[in-house]
Amino acid sequence: MEAQSEWKAIARMRSEFPTKFGVPRQSGLVAQLRGSIVFEEEYRNPDALRGIEGFSHLWLIWGFHKAARETWSPTVRPPRLGGNERLGVFATRSPFRPNPVGLSCVKLEGVELRTAQGPVLHVSGADLMDGTPIYDIKPYVPYADCHPEAAEGFAPAPERSLRVVISPEMAAKVPPERVEALKGVLSWDPRPHYQDDPERVYGMEFAGLEVRFSVAGETLTVREIKGEKE
Numbered sequence: 001m002e003a004q005s006e007w008k009a010i011a012r013m014r015s016e017f018p019t020k021f022g023v024p025r026q027s028g029l030v031a032q033l034r035g036s037i038v039f040e041e042e043y044r045n046p047d048a049l050r051g052i053e054g055f056s057h058l059w060l061i062w063g064f065h066k067a068a069r070e071t072w073s074p075t076v077r078p079p080r081l082g083g084n085e086r087l088g089v090f091a092t093r094s095p096f097r098p099n100p101v102g103l104s105c106v107k108l109e110g111v112e113l114r115t116a117q118g119p120v121l122h123v124s125g126a127d128l129m130d131g132t133p134i135y136d137i138k139p140y141v142p143y144a145d146c147h148p149e150a151a152e153g154f155a156p157a158p159e160r161s162l163r164v165v166i167s168p169e170m171a172a173k174v175p176p177e178r179v180e181a182l183k184g185v186l187s188w189d190p191r192p193h194y195q196d197d198p199e200r201v202y203g204m205e206f207a208g209l210e211v212r213f214s215v216a217g218e219t220l221t222v223r224e225i226k227g228e229k230e
Helices: 176-187
Strands: 011-014 034-039 057-063 101-112 120-124 133-139 163-165 202-206 209-216 219-227
Touching (some): 163 176, 176 209, 176 219
Parallel strands (some): 163 219
Antiparallel strands (some): 057 133, 101 120, 202 209, 209 219
């Protein structure tokens, strides 16, 4: 009989996104985005990370903990195609899967083995919400993992990014070390692909701030930024 095992979170992601709106659609798109991986108490053994500093990038295997469903569909509507065309779930990266598991490649920026929270990995380029459970971490190995000749299917690299307009007064409300990360997130257009209303104002939470913006053509304009206590 095949042995059954229950997946356990070994760590949690700490990022700037308390909700999924605004999270980059793929890892690596916004290199300025910083986050931390904090291990669960059972896995706070520095020996488990011995040698990890020799790798520049890591694979994270994690769970779509806000998108889990009891049922699944063999087809989904990828936002990349406007939400109007159905494709097989295994031909997409939709979060609505038989097993709600995600895979991301992040850059390892630093390792702290002994903190008040145990070992902590500092990473950049992650596309995970704050609190996302991480089930495993594996080193990225270029000779085996990099395939420049790979076909892109229905998801080729985006041809453009938006020009972000943010006034000095607005930018001053953002911690200086997070301004470029915010601009990078906004430049990839957080809106659903099928929405294109220049009059609509969107809002997202980022680093404890509420950021409101609109998009007209190739330009995204930040309309308002509020802090948590405003």
